[in-house]
Amino acid sequence: MTWRREYTHLTTATPEAVWKRWTTPADWAVDDPDLREATFPVPPRVGAAGRVVNHGTPAQRFVFTELQPGVAMNFRIGLPGAVLSFPHSMRQTANGLSVTHAVEITGPLAAVFGPLVGRKIAAGLPAVVRLVTTNALADMAAGE
Amino acid sequence: MTASPNAADRVPAAEVDVIVVGAGLSGLTAAHRLRQFGSTVAVFEAAPRVGGRVSSADVDGVHVDLGGTFVGPGQDRILALAEEVGVSRYPTYAAGRNVIRWRGERRRYRGTVPPMGASLLDVGRIQLTLDRLARTVPCGDPAAAPHAAEWDAESLGSWLRRSRASSAARDLIAIAARTTWGCEPDEISLLHALHYIHQAGGLSSMLDTEGGAQEEHFVEGSHEIALRLAASLGEALRLDAPVRRIETTEAGVRVSTSEEHVTARAVIVAVPPSQRTRIEFSPALPPVHAQMAQRWPAGVLSKAYAVYERPFWRDHDLSGQGLSDTGPAFITFDAGPAGPDAPGVLLGFVGGVYAREWDGLPEPERRARVLSSFADLFGPQALDAVGYIDQRWGAEPWVGGGPTAAPGPGAVVPYAAAVSAPVGPILWAGTETADRWTGFMDGAVRAGERAALDARRLLTSSSTDHEQTGAAR
Numbered sequence: 001m002t003w004r005r006e007y008t009h010l011t012t013a014t015p016e017a018v019w020k021r022w023t024t025p026a027d028w029a030v031d032d033p034d035l036r037e038a039t040f041p042v043p044p045r046v047g048a049a050g051r052v053v054n055h056g057t058p059a060q061r062f063v064f065t066e067l068q069p070g071v072a073m074n075f076r077i078g079l080p081g082a083v084l085s086f087p088h089s090m091r092q093t094a095n096g097l098s099v100t101h102a103v104e105i106t107g108p109l110a111a112v113f114g115p116l117v118g119r120k121i122a123a124g125l126p127a128v129v130r131l132v133t134t135n136a137l138a139d140m141a142a143g144e
Numbered sequence: 145m146t147a148s149p150n151a152a153d154r155v156p157a158a159e160v161d162v163i164v165v166g167a168g169l170s171g172l173t174a175a176h177r178l179r180q181f182g183s184t185v186a187v188f189e190a191a192p193r194v195g196g197r198v199s200s201a202d203v204d205g206v207h208v209d210l211g212g213t214f215v216g217p218g219q220d221r222i223l224a225l226a227e228e229v230g231v232s233r234y235p236t237y238a239a240g241r242n243v244i245r246w247r248g249e250r251r252r253y254r255g256t257v258p259p260m261g262a263s264l265l266d267v268g269r270i271q272l273t274l275d276r277l278a279r280t281v282p283c284g285d286p287a288a289a290p291h292a293a294e295w296d297a298e299s300l301g302s303w304l305r306r307s308r309a310s311s312a313a314r315d316l317i318a319i320a321a322r323t324t325w326g327c328e329p330d331e332i333s334l335l336h337a338l339h340y341i342h343q344a345g346g347l348s349s350m351l352d353t354e355g356g357a358q359e360e361h362f363v364e365g366s367h368e369i370a371l372r373l374a375a376s377l378g379e380a381l382r383l384d385a386p387v388r389r390i391e392t393t394e395a396g397v398r399v400s401t402s403e404e405h406v407t408a409r410a411v412i413v414a415v416p417p418s419q420r421t422r423i424e425f426s427p428a429l430p431p432v433h434a435q436m437a438q439r440w441p442a443g444v445l446s447k448a449y450a451v452y453e454r455p456f457w458r459d460h461d462l463s464g465q466g467l468s469d470t471g472p473a474f475i476t477f478d479a480g481p482a483g484p485d486a487p488g489v490l491l492g493f494v495g496g497v498y499a500r501e502w503d504g505l506p507e508p509e510r511r512a513r514v515l516s517s518f519a520d521l522f523g524p525q526a527l528d529a530v531g532y533i534d535q536r537w538g539a540e541p542w543v544g545g546g547p548t549a550a551p552g553p554g555a556v557v558p559y560a561a562a563v564s565a566p567v568g569p570i571l572w573a574g575t576e577t578a579d580r581w582t583g584f585m586d587g588a589v590r591a592g593e594r595a596a597l598d599a600r601r602l603l604t605s606s607s608t609d610h611e612q613t614g615a616a617r
Contacts, residue, residue, distance in 0.1 A: 005248035007470060009516035010527070012508045095527045096512040122248045126470035130513075134501060137509060 003114030005122035006087075006102035007129050010095055015070035017136035018099055020144070022073045022088055028052070031131040034124055040064070050075070081109035084117065099133055101125050160184040160380075162599045163399045163408040165387045165423070168196020169212070169366075169585055170573040171414030172373040173225060173592030174599070175380070181600050186406045187377055188399065190386035190415075190542040194374040197416075197537070197546055197575075198585065200367035204531030206487055208449045208479065209366050211535070211546065212585040213491070216357040218345055219586035221593060222369075226362060229372040233360040237478040238353045240458065243466040243521045246312075250521070256352050258467060263312035270304070270313045271347050278341035284564075284579030286339035287557045296557045300337045301330035315469050320351055322495030323475055324583065325550040326443020326537070331496075335556045343582050353465065357584060358477065366585060386542070391426040396569045410602045412595045414573035417549050417563055418442050419542065429567055436559035439552070440576070442545025444538040445495040446503055448473060448514040451531035455480050455488030457522045464490060466521035471498035473517035490518050490526065494534075503536045510534055548583035549576045564591075569602060571595045 011018070021027045028038035040050025044064050053059045065085065066074035073088040085104040090097055103121045105113045162178050164171045167189035175185045193199070199210040214236065215222055226233065241252040246260070253259045260267060281289040289295065298306070300321060304314050314329070321329045324340070344350035350357055362368065374381055382401070389400040396409035413420060417440040420433075428434070455478060457464050464478025473492030480489040492514055494502050502510055511532045518526035537546030551559070564577035573595035578587030 007248070008520075010512040012506070012512055093527075095515065096508075119247070123469075125248075130472075130501065133509075134505065137505070 001106065001108065001110040003105040003110045003118050004102060005118060005125065006100050007122075007125035008098055008100040009126075009129055009133070010093070011097050011099055011133040011136070013097060013099075013133050013136035014140060015090055015092070015097060017140045017144075018090055018097065018132060019070050019073075020139060021132045021136050023067075025050070027135065031135055032124070032128045033131075052077075079105075079107075079109070079113055079117070082107035082113045084113065099129055101129050101132075158186065158404065158406045160186045160406060160408050161410075161603055163188065163397065163406055163411045164414060164573075165390075165399070165411060166190075166196060166414035166574070167194040167370070167374060167381060167383070168414060168574070169198055169222075169370055169588040170575060170577075170592040170595075171196070171412065172370055172377075173589045174412045174414060174573050174596040175377060176373050177593055177596035178599060179377075179380075181596070183600065183603060185377070185380050186399075186408070187381045188385045188387050188401060189381065189383050191540075192384045194381070194383070195367050195370040196414075197543055197588075198366045198370055199535065200365045201533050201535075203449060203533045204451045204487070206451050206481060206489055206531065207365050208451075208489065208491075208533065209361065210447060210533070211537070212366050212588075213361050213447075213479065214358040214477075215361065215585065216349070216352075216359040217355060218349065219357070219581055219584060221589040222584075222586040225589050226369050229369055231365075231369050231372070232363045234363055234482045235360050236353050236358055237455075237458070237480060238463050238465065240461040240463040242463050245466070245468040245470060245520050247469065252462070256348075256354075258316075260312050263310050266310040267313045267316055270307065270309050270317065273307065274338065274341060275346045275348075278338040278346065281335065281339045281342050283339070283343050286335050286560050289335065289338070292335055292557050295335040295338060296333050296554060298334050299330045299553050300332050300334050301328065302553075303334045304329060316467075318496070319467060319469075319474050320347070322445070322498070323493050324350065325548060326445030326495045326499065326546055327550040328496045331552055332550050333553045333556045336551050339556070339560075340583060343578070343580050343587075344584070353477075361479065363482070387423055389424045389426060390570065392568050392570065408569075410569040410571060410599045412571045412573050412592075412599055414592065414595070415542075416442055416544060416574060417576055418544050425567075425570070429570075430562075432559060433562045433565075433567060436555075436562040439555040439559055440549040440563065441551075442538070442543070443495065443548065443550040444499040444503065445493065445546045446499045446534060446536045446538065448492045448494060448510070448534040449479065449532065450490045450492075450515060450518060450526070450529035452488035452490070452525075452528070453530055455486075456525045457488070457490075460523075462522060464488075464522075468517060468521060470520065471517065472502045473514050474498060476518065476521060487530075490522070492517060499536070499538065503538055507534070566598065571598050571602075 037053040076085045087102045161183040164187040244258045391398040397411045420437040466476040479491035573591045575587035578591040581587040
């Protein structure tokens, strides 16, 4: 059983600038209004663990499961009877860079955690993608 | 002889019956009617173009309205004015199904009610309640509503929470708020929202396409109405002429730009309330007027148009009308010209919180994001636009935002009267001063016509005063 929601939009930001936002711990809390803090080793590696703290909730441990520079990034958080994943991907199109953030829940209790946990996260995806790309553009303008 | 620092001081003051400040639809209508009454006018417009909050552009050979676009039943004054100047209209394309992107899913539906399952009941409850409360707010005098102070003390957003509105109802009302006032529900006075709804004949009348305020648009464009009124004014219209000062004199008013002084018996100031602060009044306006101008800011609403070789959505039985809870374009319309072989045009609104971020982006990024929104609703073909243009009303220097003023909590009861109350020979126009369809083009025309009548009365009464004074001598 898989429960999945995603949000995609086009941007003129470069893959490098978006990748930098995805792999810099300090940028995560800037790009995600729900997040208070993120820590993980830089540069991140598949299998490396990190920690995220949402506002008003306990810290959660996560593990990177995919890191393809300029293409895709994913990490997962374990839930009882389910796995919560955050697939990020980007691809160049004729109309610009297409950036997708998704929330995916797999496992026997995915149907339970989808409405309980996934829906709220999914509602925040558009704002996060907009902030990631807006801040990537700002980084580009600043020459970072 | 000492050279004057002001070019205006080097020429003698001209004299007319009435001066109009602002050549938007309201000011132009006022000037037009006054001339029909036989009065002489001078019209000063700060911008290099006429129209104010109506404007137009040509995109890949297709005409688009960048500002006020739609008209509907009950908007008698704009319809009459358009007919008078020979601008015709055609129905907004509404055949086929509408689309909603909601909670991560895309759905198609017919009619005006989106498919929201059980939430629909709550949406209906909120709409009925707002309509019921709105009917108790007297048009043109919101402070006289039975619960005026209580309703003005909170925002539309806080009322929604207090009324235990579902998240679907809150999000739908947020879409309506962004489109209508260019702001979030938390930013606008509940009393103002109710007054506005009543003035527009209810939420359905305000928001619907068929039978509502989006039912038709103009073949030649709404801006053409302003252009034709302006053409008839000839040299009485001055563009690029910001009014710096309005001085009340014994005989009436003296209005000054950097280039000239003009005297008149009355002045009609037809600019958005927040822009009134850019004019120096002598003597100063009563404090409540200056305070109102600070507390009635314009909303933030932008529009984006994408032009396609053909309206591909119609091939899929889609109307082009879409709603989205993600933005940046959160509501769309088919704004294509009439005709079987006409190109396709999608219009998207970007307002409130979305506009504040989107407005600051470079044009290629704004385009990419709007086309993404369109593709979310109508599929990947929406990315293949052959033309694109957007208009950020919040970036317009002499308008300051759009589509209309959005007073916050506490700003209506003490200040609503100052929006339209004359100060001696100083009269006010602009859509915010209308007692029906405020915020719409119809409100602008109504307000201009009312101000013209008020000015005419002032001219008549002052003529009578002069005659009586003369007779007494």
